[in-house]
Amino acid sequence: MFSMRLFQKIVFSFLLFCSFSLTALTLEQLQQQLMMQQILRGDFSQSKTLQMFNQPLLSDGAFLLSQQQGLIWRQHNPFPVVLVLAKDKLRQQFEGQDAAVIDAQDNPMVFYFSHFFLSLFKGDLSALESQFSLSLTANKKGHWRLHLEPKQPPLNNIFKYIDIEGENQIQRLTLIELKGDSSVINFTNVRQQTQLSPQDKDAFEF
């Protein structure tokens, strides 16, 4: 008696953000570059433009990506919150509140997406290829854009396309939904780092 009720169309989207090097002209090269980035940190600003909203929803903060550990997303405005995405766990903590942890074993759906996220950050473009058709364009000034069109549900029921742009570093991530709603995340001040700070190390411990 096997329960098959799995993975319905939950409207999950995801965020792609990576850092690419200037010379990456092919997907293989891009992937290689990505794999070499061990630890990246920087600032982000997000703008959500939905038809329901009078004006775009703005937020900003800082992020840290570790090939080994995962991702830390520290939102500063409009309200502070810390999201930590580890290999098979997701933690969310508001200021002055207890952290909420979602475990992969209890929530395979989230695990599925977090796994997907992490393979993205590790530069595993081959995993992306099963879900998206990828096209890469680059100009002579070193600006490149990776265009991703979802091939299958649930993603193609939500997104028209996703663009990742960058030069030396990743600069912008654009997610365009089918009905024209969009999210744009701009990355600034992105830099490589050799070691995790004790504070970041602690953040991954949960």
Next chain:
Amino acid sequence: MVFCSAVLIQQTVFSNKWPIETNVLALLPENKQDKFAQKAFEQISDSMNNRVVFVLKGKNRDNLVSAAKHFTGRLSKIGLFAQVNATVSDEQQQAWGALYFPYRAQLLSEASKLNLQTNPEGRTHHVIQQVYNPFSGVSGQELKSDPFLLFRDYLNARSNSNNNFLLYQNYLLSQVDDNAYLLIQAHLAGDAYDSHLQSLLPQLQGLENDVEQQFHVKLLHTGTLFYAAYGTNSAKSEISTIGFGSLIGIMLLLLLVYRSALPLMLALLSIGCGLLVAFVCTVWVFGKVHLFSLVFGASLIGVSIDYAFHYLTERLVDEKDWHASDGLKNIFNAITLGLITSLIGYLGLLMAPFPGLQQLSLFSIVGLLCAYLTVVLCYPALAKTPSKTKQPNLAYFRVWLQCWQSKKIQVLLPSILVVLALVGLTEVHFDDDIRQLQAMPEALISQEKTIKGIVGVGYQQRLLLIKASSEELLLRRLEQLSTTFKQWQADGVIQSVQSVDQFIPSLQTQQQNYLQIKSLYEHQAEVLSEKLNFKEMITFKQSFKPLLMGEYLNSSVAKALGFLWLGEIEGQYATVVVLNDIKNPEHQALLVETYISQQSDITVLDKATEVSTIFAHYRVFIGEMLLAVYFLIALLLVGYYGAKKAFKVLLPPFVAGLVALAITAAFAIPITIFNLLALLLVLGIGIDYTLFFAEQKHATRSENTLLAITLSAITTVLSFGLLALSETQAIQGFGVTVLTGIIVAWLLAPFAMQNKREK
């Protein structure tokens, strides 16, 4: 005979299917008392028996996926399966959403329900936070259709209750420690007991080995098919062992003693006639012959040959004085009485409302009758010429029979045996567990356990049948029970529970949810609209539309567990709830049992226990039958011979029966219905032996009788000795009982001889 052969050929060759039934349950009477239980079993076993589950185990997920692709691609070509489900299609992935979305204003997860009651403001905060969170994936579309994001929580809760799997490249994958397990389900192209499908298993095995070697993965499988095929194969090999074993034994004996081709041909003729006509008649009456009837039926070879032995022995010892019709006259009374006593036993079985026993008895009655008729009608015509073989040396027999003239032996030997038997009988214990009938190979059981562990359903399942007078009341009752079951789950008493109320809430609950969601909009819509700066304030527009069971059953998602819903039966609605892995320690199991027994509308469905109860019932029935048969035969004999002689005829088979039972018990074999059937056979054969001695008018001819029954006993012992080697405990026990019973019956048979003084 020609007609029978023609029918058999038509049945088997042209329909290209052996009319042989291998499902153990087909032996049993249908459960006519409880229509609900019957329907539940039919629906569940249809859905369970025709399913096969494969699990690929390995460290590397991508390698597992490649192996799965390779495997499923070739799996479909074997012709064993109508459908192979390895990947979850996009449509399947979205089916739950498609089913529930129109009713989202009536659906709330347990957590949301509680949350809305205690802290509706918290919901608004949660939504705002989710909208900002880039990982939550809230799209404009979703926010528009479900501004409080309640529907995603509902779907999530549905998909995450007892489910160990995640989707990896559309394959179902489970991770346990270092190993990944990929699940593939397949539906058989027919019945698990279909011999054609079972014959395709070697191809499947070959494919599995290929995949294991090529991809360095481990492939496990489970399903009724494998057990059924194993049972069929072992039963088939047992039939042929017994059949060929006793046939070869008989042929060797015949050649050794009669040293001529004619007796051999005659003997084979009566065996062949008996088996063929018996088989055809049984197929004709029942449509199918059960394998068990055949296994026991094969033992008929040893019985039906007896009539032939007596005739042929007459011919052998008469030498030149042989007159074919006189020979028949000498043994006619004895073999006719022997036939009648055997038929009395088998006719009793025919009256049992138990298809298995009816088949067995019909098979035996027809077989014996044919063998008898062959001897009576054909032998005199076919064996006109006297035997040219020299009489065998019967000196030992003479000595043995001489001993029996002593009063001491006549009293002592049976008495000693009776005392021994009574001691042994204290060891008797009864066991009606149906699992004795099914050979359960360890390898299959351990695979099943592993797979069930991975899938998370647990090895032990408890099925509960729950009834109510309407769909709505049944769902309400399930919801009420679910609170208890969930508490058990939380306490670790059970591993999980599967029930249709997990998919369709009662209308009562739907209305409560609807009001709760409406109230949330009334109090929080303005706050949320303001905080997220919506162009228009959100409003609650949905009207209530009942989500009914039919909607779920029509959806493709019902494929998995829809069979739990039995629907309407005679104005009542019924469903099955599955409790997985009721954990020992005892007191926890007791907690479950006690609770269930207190609920008047719950029936525990337990096929094994039910069947075992039926077995116990029929064990008692056969026991009573056996006594009745003894009584009837005693009456018959007293009427025919008078009390003293009747006692002499009946005592040896009776003692043989006691000893057989005692020895079986001494081997620590539990006594079942099959051992009692064996006693019936011991009576039937044993009384043949004594009847011949009793019918022997001239003491000098007793050697001939002893020769004939010795030959007959050797063949019977040969065939049942082989049966005692069976892997199936019930058959093994049957073999041991018959074996020992026949030996004792043979040993005591001269007891029925007339004393010289009485002559």
